[in-house]
Amino acid sequence: MLDVARAAQVSVATVSALINGTTRVSPALTQRIEAAISAIGYERNAIARSLKLGATKTIGLLVTDIRNPFFADIVATIQYALNRVGYAVMVCSSDEDTALQDMQIKLLLDRAVDGLIIAPAGEDVMLKDFLASVRRPMVIIDRTCEGLDADTVTLDNRKAVLDATSYLVGLGHRRIGYIAGPLITSTGRDRLSGYRDALTEAGVPYVEELVQGGDSREAGGYRAAMQLLTQRDRPSAIFSANNLMTIGTMRAIRDAGLSCPDDISVACFDDFPWADVFRPHLTTIAQPVQAIGEYAANLLLDRLFGQADEAPRRLVVQGRLIVRESCRALARP
Amino acid sequence: MLDVARAAQVSVATVSALINGTTRVSPALTQRIEAAISAIGYERNAIARSLKLGATKTIGLLVTDIRNPFFADIVATIQYALNRVGYAVMVCSSDEDTALQDMQIKLLLDRAVDGLIIAPAGEDVMLKDFLASVRRPMVIIDRTCEGLDADTVTLDNRKAVLDATSYLVGLGHRRIGYIAGPLITSTGRDRLSGYRDALTEAGVPYVEELVQGGDSREAGGYRAAMQLLTQRDRPSAIFSANNLMTIGTMRAIRDAGLSCPDDISVACFDDFPWADVFRPHLTTIAQPVQAIGEYAANLLLDRLFGQADEAPRRLVVQGRLIVRESCRALARP
C-alpha cells in the first residue's frame, strides 16, 4: 500500500480510504490510485487488516468425522451459510479422539477464529472445563455438553428412537436388539433412553443382553451386531444408533449368512442419500441436516454481531422416521 | 504481551524469547514471566505473529463437493496430513459452480493462506488464467488444468475406464452405455477416451447414442441413465463415470422397473465403503484416495519449505477395478 501511495503521490490514508470506501476521494486521485494499484498489482494484506480490526472473519468448525455423510452434509451447509455473509470456515475432524480434539481446538484458536462450531467427541465432563476456558463465541451441535454455557443445536434423540422402536414393536417385534453409541455422550444416552421408554410404554421387558455397545464407527457396529446375531435366542429386529454402525451391522448380517428383512429386520439412525436405491431399502430416522447447519450458523452469527452476553439458547429439532422395506411384520403367534 | 512484560518487570523481547525459546532466559526471569502469564491469562495473538512472520500456517482446500464421499475422504486425508505438521486447513466447496469457485478462491486468498490445494470445477481454459494470477504455492488434484504450471496429482483415468470397459466386453457385452461426466473437464474427457479405446481394442463399434452426458451429480446420472434405458435397443450394460451419477443410475434402473444385474449390468467409477454390503454389490473402480491426499499434501509442503521455483511435478496414480456382482456374463449368441 505504501508503494501504491508513493506511485500515486498520495498518502496511505487516502489509498485505504479509497479501497474501503470509508471517505470520498476526488476523481483525480481515484484515477491515479487505481492506476497505481493495477500497475503494481497490489493486493491488500489481510493479516495486517485483521490485526488492526481484531477480527479474521473466519470461524472454526470441528466435527468428529468428516467422512461420515451426516457431518459432510453439516459441514457443507454451514460452509455455505457462512460464506454467504463473508465468513470462511476452517474445518477440523477429531476422529472421536479427545486428545486430537483438544489439539484441533487449540489449532483453531491459534488461528484466531472469531467463533467456533463444535460437534464434541468423548466424555462431556472432560470437555466442559476445556471449552469453558475458550473465551470465544461458540455453538455446540449434535451432542450437548452438560453444564456448559453455550448455544446448542441438537436433535430430540429420545423421541426419534422412541418412534422407531415403537414402530418395530407395532410390527410385532419383541426381541429388539439395540446397537448403542458411546454412553459417555449425551447422544448415546438419549437415544438409548428412547429405546427403553418405547419398550416400557409397550410393556415389553428390557433385556440387558439385547443392548450392545458400538463405538459409533463401522467396526464397532459390526462387533455389536455379531454379538446379537450369535445369541441363542436371536433378536428378530435390530436398531442401530448411527449410520456408520449401520454399515457394520449390515456387513455382520451378510457375514452371518442372514438376509434382511427376511431373517432379521433393521432400522437405524441417520438417512442415506441412496437408501431407497440399494437393497435392502433401509428404514431410517432422518435428521433435518440442513436445518441443523443453518441454525448453528445463525446462532453463531447472532453472537458475533449482537449481544455476546445473552443467555445461551438451546435449539432442539425433530427427526423423521422414514419407513422403507428393511423391517417386516411378524405374524402373531 | 506488554502487560505480561510490565507485570514481570522485563521487556517484551524477553517475554517473546521465553515463549518461543529463541534465547536462553535466566531461571529468575523465567519464573517471574511464567507467573505473570498465568496470572494474566495471556494468550499470544496469532495474527500479529503471522503479520510479522509472513505466514499463517494455514492452507486452503477447495473441492467441488464436500458431500461427495470421494472428496470427503480427500479432505479428511489432507487435513490429517497437514495438521500433523502444524498446518490448519480451510475448506471450501465450489459445488461445480465456476462463479462460486472464483469467490471461494478469493475468500481463501483474502485469508492469506500460505498455499492452496484445488480440485477445479468447470472448464479448464477459464480457470487457467485465474489460477496463474494466484502467486501462491498450489497443487491441483483430481483434474488437470491444461497449460497451468502447477503441481498435480491425478488418476490415470483413461487406463482405469479402459480396464473396466474391457472387463464388460470380456463378459460378452457389446452395447455398453456410457454416462459421461462433463467433457469440459480433463477427467470427463480422459474417462471417455478410456471407454472408446477399449471398444476400439475389442473391435466393438462406437455408437454415438450410447454415450450420454451427465452433470456429475445424481440428477444428471438419472437423466442420462433414463435416456439409455428407454432406447429401443437397450444397452446390456452401463458404465457410470462417477459415484454420484451412479446413485442416479441405480435410481433410474429401479424406476424403469429393471433389475441389476439380471436385466442390466452396471460398473462405475469410485468405490463406496458400503459397496459390498448393499445389493447390488457394485463392481467399481477404486481410487487410491489416501495416496492422492497424501501426495497432494506433500507436494504442497515441499513447495512451502523448499524450492518454490522448481519445475512443476505431475503425479499420476492408478485406479483398481474391484469386481463384485453387478455385471453378469452374457451367453454367447
Add this chain to the structure above:
DNA sequence: AATGCTAGTCTAAACGTTTAGAAGGAGCCA
C-alpha cells in the same frame, strides 16, 4: 590492567493496515 568472551537482557525498528483528528483550501455569507 587491558582485552575478549559469554550469557542475559533490552531498545527500537519493523510487519501493513486502519482511523482519529489535524490541516488546508474552496465557497459562501455578512
Add this chain to the structure above:
DNA sequence: TGGCTCCTTCTAAACGTTTAGACTAGCATT
C-alpha cells in the same frame, strides 16, 4: 475582509508481535 462550513487529504498513532543489534556485567585470559 473575516469568519464559517464543508470537503478532501494528510499525519501519526495505534494493533501485538519478532528480531537484529546494542548494552551490561561477570569472568577468564593475556
